[in-house]
Amino acid sequence: MATWQLQEAKAKLSEVIASAHSSGPQIITRRGVKEAVIVSMDEYERSQKHKTNGLASEEERKERVLAFLQSAPPFDVPERHPRRKRKSLR
Numbered sequence: 001m002a003t004w005q006l007q008e009a010k011a012k013l014s015e016v017i018a019s020a021h022s023s024g025p026q027i028i029t030r031r032g033v034k035e036a037v038i039v040s041m042d043e044y045e046r047s048q049k050h051k052t053n054g055l056a057s058e059e060e061r062k063e064r065v066l067a068f069l070q071s072a073p074p075f076d077v078p079e080r081h082p083r084r085k086r087k088s089l090r
Contacts (some may be wrong), residue, residue: 001025003027024039024043
């Protein structure tokens with residue numbers, strides 16, 4: 001990853017973008033502090049797909065949870081015992 005000072009990145013924006021596309025992320029610094037990263041659109045889209053551990057959207061998460069629940073083995077819920085009333089203290 002290359003590092004660019006903000007002033008230099010502003011003056012050579014086309015070069016920074018070309019470098020991001022060919023060489024990977026480009027770090028932008030301001031007064032020596034890392035402030036931003038410029039990445040290619042392909043890399044950005046890949047990172048967004050993997051951002052939620054492989055799930056691209058809320059819809060996909062819901063579908064996977066539903067599929068998991070449907071594939072679970074059936075189980076019986078035991079009946080509850082009838083409630084016993086406590087004897088009055090009086």
